[in-house]
Amino acid sequence: MSYLQIDIDSRRTYEFQCSLLSHFTRYLCCLIVALSTRTSAENDLPLQALTKMAPVNTGILFLQFNSLATPYALSKIVLSALQKVDKLLYIKVKGLPLSETKVSTYNRIVNQIYNISSRNAVDRFDTRVVLTDFRDSLISPSVCVINKLHTSHTIETILMTSQEHSYAEFLENKRDGITSEALHIDTTFKDNDQHSIIEHQEKTQNHLPSSTDEDNIYDHVVIGGTFDNLHSGHKMLISAAILRCKKSLTIGVTDGIMIKTKKLWELIEPCQTRIKKLHEFLMDVEPRLQYKVVPITDLYGPTADDPALQLLVVSEETQKGGMKINQLRQEKGLSKLDIYSISVIDDNHAGAGEENKISSSSFRKRLLGSHIKPPKFKSKPYVIGLTGGIASGKTTISKRLKDLGAHVISCDHLGHLAYKSGTECYRQMIEYFGAGILNEENEIDRKKLGPLVFSNKDHLESLNKMVWPEIRRLYNKEINELKKQSFQGIIVLDAAVLLEAGWQEDCAEVWVATVPKEEAVKRIVERDHITVEQATRRVESQLSNSDRVASANVVICSIWEPEVTAAQVLKAWQYVQEFLAK
């Protein structure tokens, strides 16, 4: 071995920089650590003999660098750890060499961990590889930094590759009664694993672009992205940047027009939420860098005028963006950025019609029909508010729900009842608009009313004030009648104006039907035989998809074949059934 293994920070809880520690003292420490490690490790029970721990949400795996002799060993250890934690696994690699190690070596380990995790864990599983030790080993190998690890989530269990120490004292944010377990894994190479190892190795080799040496480290690094549903591809990009960064990392996060061309963009979280989540991830993996996380509304962001930036990290699919940036910088007399490019990581969970690579839009598609927010309350009967823009598929969805056994109340139908002569609403409307809105049978004529209200916002508002309370009274009457008949099932309140009228207050949850604006316009033109301009005006006069999605417990998108819509409805329906049965 060409390095000294030093593991002082796993012996003490205090946090200080011991730059004055002599090599001799360090060597002694190493010796003590190495000896104590061996003794306790020998006393370990084999994994099979350990009682199975209760499932926990968050854990940390302390991995010894020298146990990673092969990608196979790493795979086996990480896979084993993934099985013991439900939601979030931190991974900290200990015992790194003090010098002569390359960024690319560490970067490959990090990539491999993310690759294994994304291939083997469920979609929403969150793996976070702590980068502090890697950076210490790369940037200041002669300075021993002793850190207490602070994580944004409470750690419930500690996993290790050998039972040398509980490590609990090095965690700032840990559950009382934290458990620990040594993973004893047979990392002996088996012939039939050859294929998967070669595959892993290939996937985790970084693409080496011509403009930069993959082992260079820079003061000021920059990356950009949308970072919606932060996934392994993003984490690899961010890690590649952090490992090559000494002082500041600038991150441009797309906003505004940049996101509106993306699939299911209405489901993308607001820019400030994405920035907050990104920041939380950065603080977990390497809190000691200076981060400048800023919204961007074009592909250049701060690279258009920041002279200090030196390296841009991209992926093979966004390299072109890097070239455009350098073209602009050259035109402006700024220095060109070195460009480091990572490989794109594939998604082995990809379903039909999804991209091959891990992508946020596939995640968004998988969110359709699932409960993005839990129901507000449990009740019997159980009222679901179904809403959505014009031609978004509400009627089709409510028919499907009726087939599944729901009692559907159409607020459109109740609106017609509210206009009937003899109601309070009828009386108010004649008083406000005059008898000119009546037909020969003294019924309210919608064709006469339409031009009056759609040309005047105040009139429309007044009309809504008269009609909405009447509709609410009518649906409550129907719900109460169902209650009297001991109906215990699910009631669907199909209401285009559910959110505008505030009726979501009466619902345990809200389902929102969406289609992209262009598709809604196309459907309206075909159905109502009006012009594209007229259809566009109708769509634009309503609440936007993203406003509706903000209030949704479930989002259903009807852009694909009817069976895809039906599958989303069934998924959400089954969740509600399970929720009510609990």
Ligand SMILES: CC(C)(COP(=O)(O)OP(=O)(O)OC[C@H]1O[C@@H](n2cnc3c(N)ncnc32)[C@H](O)[C@@H]1O)[C@@H](O)C(=O)NCCC(=O)NCCS
């Ligand atoms: C215009 C940009 C920023 C928009 O980002 P985009 O919407 O693609 O972001 P997204 O969140 O999807 O991805 C962010 C980054 O992660 C990479 N990435 C996404 N998925 C994967 C994956 N499966 N494997 C590896 N990398 C991935 C993307 O290629 C991108 O580089 C970007 O695509 C681009 O052109 N980047 C190069 C220029 C740049 O960085 N500009 C901003 C400077 S501040």
Ligand SMILES: Nc1ncnc2c1ncn2[C@@H]1O[C@H](COP(=O)(O)OP(=O)(O)OP(=O)(O)O)[C@@H](O)[C@H]1O
């Ligand atoms: N995959 C799909 N899912 C649902 N509807 C679809 C789908 N594909 C096409 N459509 C069509 O879209 C149109 C609008 O659907 P629907 O009538 O259910 O919408 P809506 O939201 O009730 O509309 P409105 O509020 O204008 O009455 C219909 O003609 C429907 O057949």
